[in-house]
Amino acid sequence: MPSPSAQNPSAGDRYAIEAYGLTKSYGKPPARVLDGLDLRVERGSVFALLGPNGAGKTTCVRILATLTTADSGTARVAGHDVVAERSAVRRAISLTGQFAAVDETQTGEENLRMMARLTGLSRTAARRRAQELLERFDLTGAARRTVSTYSGGMRRRLDLAAGLTGSPEPGVFFLDEPTTGLDPRSRQELWQVVRELAGRGASVLLTTQYLEEADRLADRIALLDKGRIAAEGTAADLKGRVAGHRLDLVLTSREGYLRLAGRAVHHSPETLTLGLPTDGSAAHVRALLDEIDPAGTEIDRFTLHSATLDDVFLALTSEVPAHV
Ligand SMILES: Nc1ncnc2c1ncn2[C@@H]1O[C@H](COP(=O)(O)OP(=O)(O)OP(=O)(O)O)[C@@H](O)[C@H]1O
Ligand SMILES: [Mg+2]
Structure with missing residues (x-):
C-alpha cells in the first residue's frame, strides 16, 4: 500500500517526520499502546509530544527511530520510510542516549574523539570535531574528566554532542524526555542546546511530561492520550481551546x-x-x-x-x- 506521502511527493520536503495511523500493542492479551497515531513535524521545527507516564511517547519515538516496528501504519523520517529505508533513516537521525552509548570510564573528550573516528573522520579531524563540540556544549572545562564524574545535565549534553560527531550532522533529533530528573539550571541549559539545534535548521521531536517545557520550547505541541493525539497546535492554539x-x-x-x-x-x-x-x-x-x-x-x-x-x-x- 503506498504511504500518503508517496501520493504527495512534496510532503517529504515539507515534513521531517510524518506518521499515519500507527498502532502498536504489547502483551497477552494485547494491550493497545498506540491506537492510530498521526503526526507531522515540519522541517526545522521543534515539536513536543506531551503525555503522562505510559501514554506511549517512548513507543512512538522508538518506532520513528527504527528501534521497533509498528503493527500497522506508516511513517517517514527525513523523507525515508522507517521500515523499507531503515538505514537511510538511521543516518539522518540522532536519538539521545541510545546510539550515543557514552563510555562512563572514558573522559568526555575521549568519547567524542572515538565516536568521531567511528563516523570515518581522520585522527586530526576527529580531534578538531571533539573540541568544537565540547565548546558548543559548554563542556571544555570537564573535557578531561571521566564521564562517571559528570552531573546529570553534563551527561545529557555529552549525549547530545555524541549524536553530532558525524559529518554531515543529522537533520532530525529525537529527544525522549531529555530533561527528566534534571535540576532547574541544567534544564535551562539543555533548553538552550535544543534552541541552538533548531536555530541551525535541525528538526527536533522531544517528549516531555512537563507542560512548561513544551510551552517554552516547542513550535507545536501534541497531547498524547491513550495512544492517540488528543489535540495538536501551538501553545497559543491549545490554550485558546479552553x-x-x-x-x-x-x-x-x-x-x-x-x-x-x-x-x-x-x-x-x-x-x-x-x-x-x-x-x-x-x-x-x-x-x-x-x-x-x-x-x-x-x-x-x-x-x-x-x-x-x-x-x-x-x-x-x-x-x-x-x-x-
Ligand atoms: N517492550 C514492551 N513490552 C511490554 N509493554 C510495553 C513495552 N514497551 C512499552 N510497554 C507498555 O506500553 C505502555 C506505553 O509505554 P511507553 O514507554 O511508550 O510510555 P511513555 O509515554 O514513554 O511513558 P513514560 O512517561 O513513563 O516514559 C506502557 O503501559 C508500557 O508498560
Ligand atoms: Mg517514555
Whole structure:
C-alpha cells in the first residue's frame, strides 16, 4: 500500500517526520499502546509530544527511530520510510542516549574523539570535531574528566554532542524526555542546546511530561492520550481551546459544589473549589456569577487566571468527573 506521502511527493520536503495511523500493542492479551497515531513535524521545527507516564511517547519515538516496528501504519523520517529505508533513516537521525552509548570510564573528550573516528573522520579531524563540540556544549572545562564524574545535565549534553560527531550532522533529533530528573539550571541549559539545534535548521521531536517545557520550547505541541493525539497546535492554539481564562470559585457548601461540578474544568473537592471556563471579560464573569449564584450566598470567593497548558491537558485528555 503506498504511504500518503508517496501520493504527495512534496510532503517529504515539507515534513521531517510524518506518521499515519500507527498502532502498536504489547502483551497477552494485547494491550493497545498506540491506537492510530498521526503526526507531522515540519522541517526545522521543534515539536513536543506531551503525555503522562505510559501514554506511549517512548513507543512512538522508538518506532520513528527504527528501534521497533509498528503493527500497522506508516511513517517517514527525513523523507525515508522507517521500515523499507531503515538505514537511510538511521543516518539522518540522532536519538539521545541510545546510539550515543557514552563510555562512563572514558573522559568526555575521549568519547567524542572515538565516536568521531567511528563516523570515518581522520585522527586530526576527529580531534578538531571533539573540541568544537565540547565548546558548543559548554563542556571544555570537564573535557578531561571521566564521564562517571559528570552531573546529570553534563551527561545529557555529552549525549547530545555524541549524536553530532558525524559529518554531515543529522537533520532530525529525537529527544525522549531529555530533561527528566534534571535540576532547574541544567534544564535551562539543555533548553538552550535544543534552541541552538533548531536555530541551525535541525528538526527536533522531544517528549516531555512537563507542560512548561513544551510551552517554552516547542513550535507545536501534541497531547498524547491513550495512544492517540488528543489535540495538536501551538501553545497559543491549545490554550485558546479552553476559553482562555478560568474562573475559580470557592463554594460555601458541599451541595453547591456538587451541583456545579459537572460544568467545571478544574475540581478541588478538599477546598470546595471549582474552575469554570470563561473568556475573562468583566461581562462574562459577572454573568457567570449571577447565573450560578443569583442569591449571592453560594460563592465565598473567586479568582480569575489565564488558562495554562495544564488546564488544556485536563480539559482535552481526561474524563472530568461529574461529581465526587
Ligand atoms: N517492550 C514492551 N513490552 C511490554 N509493554 C510495553 C513495552 N514497551 C512499552 N510497554 C507498555 O506500553 C505502555 C506505553 O509505554 P511507553 O514507554 O511508550 O510510555 P511513555 O509515554 O514513554 O511513558 P513514560 O512517561 O513513563 O516514559 C506502557 O503501559 C508500557 O508498560
Ligand atoms: Mg517514555
